[in-house]
Amino acid sequence: MLLAGLLCFSAQAPAWAAAPAKGGNAPAAAATSTDDRQALAEQWLARLQSAPQRHSYAGDVVVSVHGRVSTSRIEHARDVHGRTLDRIETLSGQPRITYRQADEVLTLWPRSQQAVREKRDPLLSFPNLLQGAAGRLARFYAIVPDGEDWVAGHAADQMDLQPLDAWRYSYKIWTEKKSGLPVKVQILDAQGRVLEQSMFAELTFDPALDAAAMLRQRNDLQAYKVKTSSLQRTTPEQEGWRMAQPVPGFEPVNCYRRLLDQSQGQAAMQWIFSDGLASVSLFLQPFDSARHQRELQLSQGATHVLTRRIQDWWLTAVGEVPMQTLQAFAEGLQRSP
Secondary structure, three states, X not given: OOOOOOOOOOOOOOOOOOOOOOOOOOOOOOOOOHHHHHHHHHHHHHHHHHHHHHOOEEEEEEEEEOOEEEEEEEEEEEOOOOOEEEEEEEOOOOOOEEEEEOOEEEEEEOOOOEEEEEEOXXXXXXXXXXXXXXXXXXXXXXEEEEEEEEEOOEEEEEEEEEEOOOOOOEEXXXXXXXXXXXXXXXXXXXXXXXXXXXXXEEEEEOOOOOHHHXXXXXXXXXXXXXXXXXXXXXXXXXXXXXXXXXXXXXXXXXXXXXXXXXXXXXXXXXXXXXXXXXXXXXXXXXXXXXXXXXXXXXXXXXXXXXXXXXXXXXXXXXXXXXXXXXXXXXXXXXXXX
């Protein structure tokens, strides 16, 4: 993959939502004032954000990036205490199964019988699209209703999220009418070209998923060699970094460090920013002339990658944002005095 060799650890990101009418299922009637439109947008966003926590579901997800298609199977269960558990199995390429519950992530590679266990905040991935307070998205996107459609056999409402500046992409989001769950998302550039699309090809609500059985399956690791990730929570101040010129709308949400070479104690830092929908990760590690030979700018669908040397450090910036946004992050990043 284009990005695989650049990242010392991974982050992802994408997002949107739907508003209930009287009775709670269909969208409200067309808003007639700015206040009405804002209230409708905020209701839609809140409903979109809460849908994955309110419903169990299972389905096949197809992701298309510049003609390349990958498929995965998602099972999202809720136990008797209301806690959620995800099982995500890749159906394209090398087999991989990921379990997610709260901040615990377990990834299995059945062919090699390898497993990696991590503790980290959940990363945004379809259909979980929003991070933080949903209402703040209206400061950076115009949220416009755009009719109705059918996705994976379900009636869906479409909303367009149009950026109010050049730091972020446009989004089209389809949400299932009754639940508000995102069922299809497109990321578009300034010319309206679709850069990336994620959608359910098949979707069942409230299937017969046994969360307890899924947990037992997750915990049965006798056939696997399990490695515990060295990911540790930290702060940019502790690591000696600051953002002298913040990029409008993007707020810091997490910061981690991971040992690269335990024998030498070398570590890399990942600093994550988000506007609530789009996210950017800044990976910083000691400069190595043998590995970091030239600065690069790469793209794959909506994802851009920028590498740059900063004094004795090497920056890898990754995000589903325009390249100029990554450049602004790189220019604003400074070592603390």
